[in-house]
Amino acid sequence: MTPRPVRSPPLKHAVGAGLAIDYRTGVGEHLPADDACANIAYRVDVVEHVADVSAVVAEAARVLTPGGLFLLDTINRTMISKLVLIKLCQDWPMTAWVPPGLHDWNQFITPAELRDVLARHQLREEGPDRPRARDLAARAHPPRAPGERGQALLRRIRPPLLRRSTPRHGIGP
Secondary structure, rough: EOOOOHHHHHHHHHHHOOOOOOEOOOOEEEOOOOOEEEEEEEEOOOHHHHHHHHHHHHHHHHEEEEEEEEEOOOOOHHHHHHHHHHHHHOOOOOOOOOOOOOHHHHHHHOHHHHHHHHHOEEEEOOOOOOOOOOHHHHHHHOOOOOOOOOHHHHHHOOOOEEEOOOOOOOOOO
16 A cells, blocks of 8 residues: 555556556555455555554554465664664765655664564464575566466465464454
């Protein structure tokens, strides 16, 4: 979800690939979607920019079907992330390439903090502890049969993921 309308490149890609994608705009804390309507919820570079991480995770859990996947990418709050992402990329004029104030290091979340938030919303972590980009790329782009479309890609993605661990709202597995 994005608070801004989806521009033409994603829409063009979907139409060109023959995908029926329902693009919607919204914010992570209030998704314009029904309960248990999505098999996959994906948040990339979001939780380090929101005031209430728990609300964003709660919304992802709310829209997931039982057993659905929640894919999440965020920045770990370490001294290295402070040096690289805050100082080098943002604060120091000679090396800065992102807008000042884009990231606040205090909003970065540690793995332990993230696990606590996930557990509060019946999500559990699965997969390797430290995935490598090349491993994820290999999983995300497996060989396809001739004529097979992008929908198969969604069925095959198996990166580290978070699953709804218990049914919600009386919906069974």
